[in-house]
Each structure stands twice: as C-alpha cells, then as structure tokens.
Amino acid sequence: MNSADERLRAAARDAMGIFPPDGDLPPLRLPDPAGGYRRAGVRAAMSRAGRARIWLAPVAAAAAVALVIAGAAVLHQPTSGTAGANLAKQRANAAAMKSLQKQRQALDALVVAAFVPATGPQFDLGAKLDWMVQAQELHATAKCMAASGYHISDRPAPFNLAMFADNTQMPDLPRIARTHEFVGPADVTSASYPKAEQNVYNTCHATAAVPYQQLLAAGQTLNSSWWNVISRIQASSKVQAAIPALAACAARYGFPNDPYGSAPGPIKSFADFMDWVAGFLDGAGSRGASASTLQALARHWSGVFVTCARPIVGVWQRMQLAAQPGFLNQHASEVRRLDQLAWQLLGHQSR
C-alpha cells in the first residue's frame, strides 16, 4: 500500500486538476465601502452614554416585559374583598416578576457566553446554550418519532464540558486544574440503525432543528466577528511579551524533550506550547498506552499546562474582558436579537 505521504500527494494532484490555478473563479463581490464607513461613522459619533443605553436595552426590555406580564397577572386577579389577601397576591406577583427577570438576565448572560466569550470559563458556560438547544431538539425529535411508531429516549445526555473544550484559544484553566480533562473529545462513534428508523430520525431531527437554526446562524455570525478580535488580541505584542516566560516554564518541565522523538522548534506562540504538551498525550495514545497510564499522564500534563499557561492566559483574558463590552456595544442590535430569539425558544426551559 502507498504511504500516507504518497496518498496525500496523489490527492493533492487530483485537487489541482479539479481546482486548477487558472480555473473558473466565481465573481468577487466586494462590499460597498461607503455604506460600511457611514455605519462606522454613526457608531463613532455615538456617545458613550448612548452606546451604554443600547447595550442596556435588552435588560431594560426584559424588565419591561416582566413588568407587563406581572401587571397583566395583577389585573386579572379576581378581587378578594380583603386588603390582606390583595397584599399577599401583590407580593407573590412581585416575587414572580423578579424571578422572571432574573431568569431572563441569566439567559442573556448565556447568550453572551455562547457567542462572545472572553474567558475559558465563559466559553464553557456558553456551551450550555448548545446543550439546551440539544435537549429541546431531542424532545421534539422523540415526539415526532413516536408518531411514526419509533421510540427513543427524550432525555438528553448529561452536559459534558469536555465535549466543548477549546484549549488553544479559550482554555478553562480552573476546570482543567480541577478535572485534569485536558484533551478534546474522543472521536464520535455512530451506531448503525435500521434504515427505515434512521430515515425517520433524520426527517424528525431536521424538522426539530428548524426553529433553532435562526438563533444558531445569527450567533455564528456574531461569533465569527468576535473570534477575529480574539485572534488579534492573542497575536498582540502584549501577549507575545509573555511568550518567553511560557517557554522558560516549558523548559522547566523538559522542553524540548518531545514524545515523538522529533526536535520541536522554539516556543514562539501559545499554540507551540499547546502542541508540545498535547504531544505527550497523543503520543502515548497512539502507542496504545493503558487507560491508567493515560490518566496519570493527563494528571501530570494538565498540571504543567495550567501552571505554565496561567500567566499568558491571564494577560489575554484581561484584554479580552476589556474588549468584550465595546464589542457588545458595537453589536448591540445583533445581541438584542439573539437575546430575544433565545428567550422565545429557550425561555421556558430556563424557568
């Protein structure tokens, strides 16, 4: 059999034939710069107070909605005839209103964490939004399948943070230190099901997912813009200034000793460090190390990772936290729309 290298080269030659350098390019559609600048001008002209008001609007709107709901509830209370009973009801309504407001604020915070996270813990928190969507879809899918005579559990798998971890750009150091779960998720293995059942599942799941597509697509657009900010911060001179300390820390734990036997280059970025540490686990895994060996390695190297990463991650997290409110101000209308969508779709689940 050909080596992986040869097979890659053959595939690349094939790709070159399918996408030749002088092949047919779709037309490039550039944006209208005037429109873009005009919008930027409006943003720049906006006062700090004005921007703050825009960002506060979702919270204010949430409070207003809660007030309206509570008010309506009060209006629909039958009169009891006793002042004491009315007072008790008013208190109960006030408590319900406060609780609703808190739930909405919590969901708004989840939306920000899901699509504009500034720290590893925020990133992990945001993963819960995915999980909530997942739970809703599963419920709807199970109901739809039951109508066709197939029964699946509508109980979602427990929330698993390790499934969502991003240790290269958003490492959650406190979690890694606590759990020693350093590596990403294992490969997903898919069981096979009878074709008819699978088809019903696919159709039901596709239908169940429709209501959430708008939320996730809008969130993804915002998330992509935010990721540009994150990448810029993590490539900034302030963060780069923390690299020598990171390299020195790695040297204390054996760098450039490498589990693959190849000499790694100097550590010039966080990704270099991450690759080096991850190599010890990948390397052991690929050599078929036992579960207990892998566990011991994960315990050791997650500790090294947290110790060495803490200073540089601290630098960029401070910068990301500082950039986050400005970004949210700039994208206030998108965030507000996401909050509204999330509340419509998931509000009842968060209650």
Place this chain on the structure above:
Amino acid sequence: MHHAEPGLPRAGWTAGSPGAGMGQPSAADQVTLLYRLHGMDLIRIAAVMLGSRAAAEDAVQDAFCGLFRKWHQLSDPHKALPYVRSAVMNRCRSELRRRARLERRADHNHRPLGAESPEQAAILGEEHQDVLAALRRLPDRQREVLILRYFMDLPEPEIATAMGISQGTVKSTTSRAIAALARRLKERS
C-alpha cells in the same frame, strides 16, 4: 527573512491602473487582482477543509471582503496574501466549529444525520475519499498543516505565518500529522 509573494499586486501600488483616481489603482482593483491570482488556490484548500465547493467559495469570498475592508490599514502590500490566507483558514475553522456544534446536536443516541452529500463526495475522486475522510478526522492543526503543505504547496515559513506558529512547530506538527493520518488510513483499511 521576508519572502516576496509571487504574483502580488506589487506594481499596482506604484504604477496605477485604468479607472483609479490619482494614478493609483483602487483598493477594489488590487483586491480583485489578488483574488484572480490566488483565489482558486484558496478555494482549493478551503474545499478540502470543508468538503464543499460552495462553502469554500463563500469562505474565500468573505476573506477577500475582509481584506478589502482592511485594505487601508495594511502597512505593507506584501502582507495582503498572508493576511487573506490566514483569513480563509480562520473562516474554515469557524465553519468547522459551527458544523461540530451541529454534529454534536445531531448525535443524540449516537445517531448520524446521514452520509456526506454528493457534493462533498465530488470534491476529489473516489480513490481519494479515504484520504479526505482521514484528513478531516485529524485534529484541526494537524489537518491544516497538511492541507497547506500538500494542497497549497506552501514552504514551511509561509505555513508558519498562515497558522501563527513557529517553523519548528510546523515540522513537528507535520510529522505527527502524517503519522496520525497513516494510522487512520490503516484503521479504515
């Protein structure tokens, strides 16, 4: 050492072109020229990463629009190509992240949503589907380093720039990626 990019619209910065005011080509002209020269190379790597020509074209289109918006901030025209290359990689990563999110949601009870679409299968010939599938199952950084090296034929310094890592890491990541790919191909066979 700075590597001059072949085919960059270097002349455009000094020589001017028809239709541009003040004897200088407009940003749109220069971005369009860069797109004509390198667009297909970028679509190729994006297609291999994403498994879809349409998604690849979208990613490249977005990256060039981003370059156009930032054109006036570029201190050096030679940075345009590395910039747009990184932008394409970032967009592909972002798209893959979005898909991973969808796949996780689709994976209740370990039920797959179905096989790849015919378009995904048509990105390369049948005989290379195993390689593509194995490539897509590699960790992000290993996959990217192989795609930039084999499908774009970039030298190590340029891979390092596009990925924001050192040349040494390009070397070690490449050797790990090849080993991992060989292992996955063996598993599949």
